[in-house]
């Protein structure tokens with residue numbers, strides 16, 4: 001609520017103030033906007049009855065046991081669960097790095113579960129960005145050059161590089177540090193470079209595996225703020241894994257995974 005609304009008597013308020021208040025009350029919240037956007041569009045990614053088993057020696061270990069999930073455009077979704085519950089295995093399937101033993105995965109209308117690695121790689125290059133716990137930056141390259149690398153890999157025309165790199169680094173709050181190399185940056189700053197790098201080629205899906213695990217609570221809050229801004233401004237959906245219960249309120253949806261299935265998700 002605006003601070004002036006909570007102070008003074010309503011009789012003292014001017015017409016303008018009352019009008020402003022009415023507008024404020026009528027205005028849908030950012031969360032409602034995002035939910036509305038999500039409802040009104042088709043899923044970006046659909047995971048249907050997915051199972052994944054691994055052969056270990058003579059044994060077959062079933063890690064995912066029937067997962068269903070829909071991720072909509074401009075949503076921030078979290079996967080939460082104990083170590084070994086299957087979060088990374090699922091993220092690998094969502095990103096087309098792996099294929100399910102059973103079930104279907106559609107990236108828009110593209111059937112990842114049927115496609116070979118070459119076709120999935122093509123989609124990954126254009127449409128998916130990855131962020132890992134360890135920041136995965138090239139140590140000898142500056143922040144600017146690290147982001148540039150991503151555009152080079154995606155075959156983005158060279159004429160677009162400069163403006164895209166500077167706008168991505170600006171979005172993550174690092175325009176003043178763009179010529180620093182990773183070792184000259186804090187952990188949180190390095191992770192922000194990794195985010196800029198992951199969104200530079202304008203993917204529609206960003207997958208982040210424990211992106212805040214190495215960070216303290218202040219840096220974690222900064223990263224979550226950056227994620228919120230990325231979702232709001234870049235038309236991208238984010239799916240991230242986490243163990244941290246303090247950041248879950250930022251999510252549009254939290255899936256709790258226990259031993260390869262979702263329980264009690266909100």
Ligand SMILES: Nc1ncnc2c1ncn2[C@@H]1O[C@H](COP(=O)(O)OP(=O)(O)OP(=O)(O)O)[C@@H](O)[C@H]1O
Nearest residue numbers: 054056061063081082083084085086087088089090
């Ligand atoms: N390629 C593989 N071969 C055999 N077992 C595997 C393979 N990949 C994952 N697993 C097993 O699947 C289970 C789930 O692993 P996964 O990495 O998905 O869990 P997680 O929830 O991401 O854990 P963490 O939070 O520790 O990262 C683990 O028992 C792991 O050993």
